[in-house]
């Protein structure tokens with residue numbers, strides 16, 4: 001044990017400043033992210049190597065030696081990375097709040113998929129985030145132990161585990177893996193079971209695992225080390241020395257410490273006392289690191305203090321930073337060491353541009369977007385842009401009254417809405433929402449937000465369409481009944497039978513020769529006023545315009561004089577839905593119109 005520690009320490013020194021790669025585990029709810037992280041931590045602890053596993057703030061470091069031991073094999077000299085740093089907060093939320101300039105903070109990702117359930121909404125969302133950030137990843141096909149008839153070999157590498165399975169179990173597993181290959185192909189990735197791949201730069205590896213039994217986990221770790229070595233080597237800027245740069249994972253209030261930052265240091269070093277510049281939602285702030293804190297090892301947690309001050313940390317590392325004036329610090333933004341006061345201005349501009357790059361503030365018609373961190377804002381905005389959904393304004397922070405007012409002022413009814421990712425609605429914003437009826441779609445799953453917004457858009461469109469069609473004047477025809485003239489004129493009141501379609505008040509009537517007759521003022525049946533009458537009904541109608549005996553006569557057929565614009569909609573859009581009588585009336589009506597003008601209504 002002692003020896004191993006020394007060996008690990010020495011090995012690290014040899015490694016030409018290549019820093020520990022940062023790994024994030026992503027996937028759908030309940031597919032096993034937490035269980036996998038627990039397994040990786042727990043196994044190493046169980047192997048009596050707890051001393052080697054370094055607990056970070058928000059992350060767990062697994063040194064290369066531990067990975068080697070777990071895998072039961074030794075890596076060659078070509079492996080120079082000191083180990084793997086797993087971010088403890090699983091999920092894409094953590095992923096999106098971590099970003100370094102130009103991409104995500106994570107060097108590598110594990111996309112975990114329940115092999116029995118296949119792709120689910122958050123799997124797809126995670127995949128699209130990985131694609132956008134171009135983060136190399138492996139797929140962990142989890143819960144293979146749930147296949148009926150599975151024989152468990154605890155913590156065994158996949159090949160060993162597979163050997164003891166029946167042919168039927170192997171076949172089921174293979175089928176499920178092929179389904180995953182198919183899903184990945186659909187989203188633009190070539191994938192295969194990892195042991196069938198020769199070129200990992202082109203093909204995504206799928207590692208069958210069980211996070212519970214540990215089977216396949218050694219393989220997963222091996223693949224991660226291999227990928228990290230390849231991809232990190234290309235990124236020579238990332239080192240464990242020099243002025244530190246980190247991403248703020250969380251801004252946290254701590255008893256006795258005030259506001260602190262949980263930071264993943266991804267490049268260089270922090271020393272207690274360093275001057276740092278920190279991103280906020282306004283002007284970046286310059287402050288001095290009062291203390292760097294690491295979690296206390298489990299055995300030492302006796303007192304209330306959970307943290308251990310350290311003088312120095314180097315990348316990659318999870319650390320709590322205590323410093324004055326941190327209240328406005330913004331999760332997802334950068335913390336950076338200022339080595340020279342002359343740099344402040346340039347660094348400040350750089351930090352501001354980080355937020356400005358994601359923030360959108362235009363005069364165009366579009367949605368209002370609010371999000372909790374820069375990373376999540378970027379992810380949400382990215383997804384919306386990919387769908388060509390217009391954005392009026394996007395910013396970090398809770399939903400405020402101002403946001404609601406801005407959304408209400410948007411003219412396009414389908415864009416007058418707010419989308420929020422993991423943000424609160426301030427109380428006065430709630431009042432404004434009630435007043436304006438601006439819809440707010442919020443969730444901590446991007447996919448859910450967009451899906452519910454899109455569903456609302458669909459509903460709104462249907463409603464608008466329905467309203468439009470309801471406003472269309474439809475075909476109708478009446479015959480004036482004999483001996484039912486109740487008044488000659490001003491207005492003429494006659495008894496009619498509706499012989500087809502529908503007649504409403506306010507529509508114009510037309511004779512069979514095409515001459516306009518006048519407007520229906522009222523419709524009565526059994527002395528009751530009504531707005532319309534349909535086929536078969538006998539009603540009295542009052543018509544403003546004609547005189548009975550002159551323009552109209554008993555026995556005449558009168559048509560609803562459909563305006564040309566409406567006739568076009570009826571003929572082109574509504575015809576298939578018309579009843580037989582309506583269609584007949586429409587055809588007769590159009591025939592009359594087109595006798596004079598063959599192109600009428602076309």
Ligand SMILES: Nc1nc2c(ncn2[C@@H]2O[C@H](COP(=O)(O)OP(=O)(O)OP(=O)(O)O)[C@@H](O)[C@H]2O)c(=O)[nH]1
Nearest residue numbers: 028029030031032033034035142143146210211212
């Ligand atoms: N049989 C079996 N069960 C598993 C495996 N991995 C996870 N589970 C179980 O699946 C459930 C969900 O696992 P979690 O690790 O909590 O899933 P998660 O993805 O972290 O879920 P969220 O944190 O809610 O997103 C738990 O009951 C686990 O015990 C596995 O490999 N085999």
